[in-house]
Amino acid sequence: MSLKLETERSKTWKDFGDGVPCVLGIDEAGRGPVLGPMVYAAAISPMDQNAELKALGVDDSKALNEAKREEIFEKINNDEEIQQIVAYAIRSLSPELISSSMLKRHKYSLNEVSHDAAIALIRDAFACNVNVVEIKVDTVGPKATYQAKLERLFPGISICVTEKADSLFPIVSAASIAAKVTRDTRLRNWEFKEENIKVPENGFGSGYPGDPNTKKFLQLSVHPIFGFCSLVRASWKTASAIVEKRCVPGYWEDDEEEGKPQNKKMSVWLQPKEGTEVAPKRNVYFKERHMKNVVSF
Structure with a gap:
């Protein structure tokens, strides 16, 4: 997992339903977690198969235990009859992608990241020749604003954005299960790109900031120079607070050359600035040579 983001589809997603x-x-x-990916999922089903979808046992993934979620997900992937009732696609946003998005100079909020993932999944359904006539979405941010945004992008489609959609609509419940099982599996089977990462004896937990195993992992694994490994969302306050306390103070060469006061906190460099947008600072190499950007020829 990295900054690359792709749509992954179940076997029958493409051309699902034959029109x-x-x-x-x-x-x-x-x-919410400080560890691991955020997974967005879209599920599709024929309008006349709602009763069959309910019979599968779908529900808000949080209302089902792990064994039941995995049982349903296994059927969606491997049972040929169920594959004609429901299909899914996912987009898995790595911790690195989430952090790099939120820490951009021009702020890109988690809500915007979430909206873009959802929009990409809807567009993929249309691109794969699925005849989507209704869309149900669990809201992120103000639901009226989100729904208006989707209605502008997908005119002529009946769209409902609401809280607790995963409890209200079986099709959203199916998406919830696909997202939850995928995230849990990838977190459980995480392979570190970095070497010598210290993991507590009981593992790194669920990834939520309140999990004792997650807390212990964050304290053990932080590097005094390089901060956290790629499993950790560096943009989370939980992580940045530890960097500020545990990492070696640093300064930036450009500030020293320009005679500016030194910023001793590495974590400040990680935080996006609120309010006014600041143009990127030109490297001293270009300043000394009086080099400018060419915008026209």
Whole structure:
């Protein structure tokens, strides 16, 4: 996992339903944790298969235990009859992608990241020849604003954005299960790109800031120079607070050359600036040579 983001599809997602009217539902898993990916999922099902979808046992993933979620997800992936009732696609946003997005000079909020993932999944359904006539979405941010945004992008489609959509609509429940099982599996099977990462005996936990195992992992694994490994969302306050306390103070060469006061906190460099947008600082190499950007020829 890295900064690369792709749509992953179940076997029957492409050309699902052979043109019959379908409902599409969207939900996510892993918005709050400081560890691991956030996974967005879209599920699709024929409009006339709602009873069959309910019979599968779908529900808000948080209302189902792990074994039941995995049982349902296994059927969606491997049962040929169920594959004609429901299909799904996911976009898995790595911790690195989340952090790099939120820490850009021009702020790109987690809500915007989430909206873009959902929009990409809807567009992929249309690109894969799915006849989507209704869309149900679990809200992120103000629901009226989000719904108006989707209605502008997808005119002529019946769209409902609301809280607790994963409890209200079976198709969103199916998306919730796909997102949750995918995230849990990838977190459980995480392979570190970095060497010598210290993991507590009981593992790194669920990834939520309040999890004792997660807390212990963050304290053990932080490097005094390089901060955290790629499993950790560096943009989270939980992580940046530890960097500020545990990492070696640093300064930036450009400030020293320009005679500016030294900023001793590395964490400040990681935080996006509120309010006014600041133009990128030109490297001293270009200043000394009086070099300018060419915008026209």
